C-alpha cells in the first residue's frame with residue numbers, strides 16, 4: 373500500500389442528459405458541472421430532481437443519453453465500466469454490505485478483484501478499519517447484522533476506500549442514521565477528507581448536511597438541472613432565486629452559526645503571557661491593556677490560567693502558578709453554534725480558543741459571536757446592494 377493516499381481528480385459534466393424510456397421529462401437535462409479535484413461537492417435538491425441519476429452516470433451505472441463526463445480529463449465513455457468503478461468508491465444509504473460476508477471480506481472485495489495478495493489485503497483491511505474508527509481485532513471477523521447502523525456505514529466507507537480510489541460517490545450515505553450518529557459520521561468524513569483529499573460527490577436532500585460538509589453545493593431542480601452552484605455561505609446569504617430561498621427555509625442566522633467555524637471569525641485578542649513572565653511587568657501590561665486580566669500559557673502557548681491584577685498584587689519574580697485554572701477551551705474547528713452552547717455554560721465571559729497543537733489563538737465571548745454574525749450579514753447586504761445597483765445601472769444603459 374502506498375503511504376500517500378491517491379488524491380482526487382476533477383470531474384466535468386458537459387451538457388449531460390438522461391432521458392429514461394417513457395419518462396415525461398428527462399431525469400437530467402443538459403447538466404453542466406465542474407467538480408474540482410479534492411473537494412466535496414454536494415448535490416442538493418428535493419426528491420426526483422435527478423441527484424442519484426447524475427451520480428450514477430459518473431460511474432456509468434447509468435449511461436447518459438447525451439453529453440460527456442470527463443474524469444481526470446478523460447472521457448468516461450472511453451473507460452471500461454468495470455475498470456472505472458474500481459477507481460470510483462461508492463457509498464450508499466444503509467451501506468449495502470453483503471450480510472453473509474464478514475466485515476473484512478466486505479472491505480476486501482475490490483482489492484480481491486484487483487488480485488492483491490492475501491497479506492496485503494489483510495493489512496489494508498486493518499488499516500481501513502482503524503481509519504474509520506473501528507477496532508480491527510473486534511470487527512474484522514464480525515458479520516454486518518451485528519453492527520449498528522453507524523458502524524455499518526463506517527464499514528461502507530472503508531469498503532469504498534479499499535483500493536484507494538481518487539473519487540468517492542456518496543448517495544445519502546447517512547440518511548438512515550439517527551441524528552447523533554449522523555453528525556458524528558459527518559464529522560469523521562470531514563476529518564478523513566482532511567488527510568485524503570479525494571474528490572467526493574455527495575447526494576443529500578438535507579440542507580444542514582449540505583451546508584456542513586460541502587465545499588461547493590449544487591442546488592438542483594426538476595427536471596435535472598442546477599439552479600445555483602456556489603459555496604455554502606454564498607448559497608445561504610445570497611440564494612439565486614425564490615426556489616433556492618424556499619428550499620433553504622427559514623433560520624438563516626442559526627444556519628450561519630452552524631456554518632461558521634470559530635477559526636473563521638475575528639477573535640478577541642486577550643493579552644497572554646507565559647508562566648516565566650515577570651509578575652510586575654505583566655501587571656503593568658494588564659493595566660495598560662485595560663481589560664483587567666490576561667491568560668497564562670505554558671511553553672507551547674497552551675492556555676493554563678486566567679490571571680487578574682489581584683493575583684499579581686505584591687508578587688515578585690515570575691508569575692508561576694498564580695491565577696485561576698481555565699475551565700475549558702474552544703477549538704478553532706468548532707462551529708459557532710457549538711461554541712455558543714459552551715459560552716452559555718462557561719464560568720467566565722471569555723473562553724480561550726485553541727488552534728493547531730492546542731496553542732492559544734484568541735478568545736471568544738458572546739459579544740464577539742454576536743458581532744461576527746452581524747458583520748457577515750452586513751457584508752452580504754452590502755454585496756447584494758452593490759449587485760442591485762450594478763443591475764439597475766445596466767438596465768438604465770440598455771437602449
Ligand SMILES: Nc1ncnc2c1ncn2[C@@H]1O[C@H](COP(=O)(O)OP(=O)(O)OP(=O)(O)O)[C@@H](O)[C@H]1O
Nearest residue numbers: 392395399417418419420421422423424425426577
Ligand atoms: N430507472 C428509471 N426509469 C425511469 N425513470 C427513472 C429511473 N430512475 C429515475 N427515474 C426518474 O428520474 C427522475 C430523477 O430521479 P432521481 O432518482 O435521479 O432523483 P433524486 O433527486 O435522486 O431523487 P431521490 O432524492 O428521491 O432519490 C425521477 O422522476 C425518477 O422517477
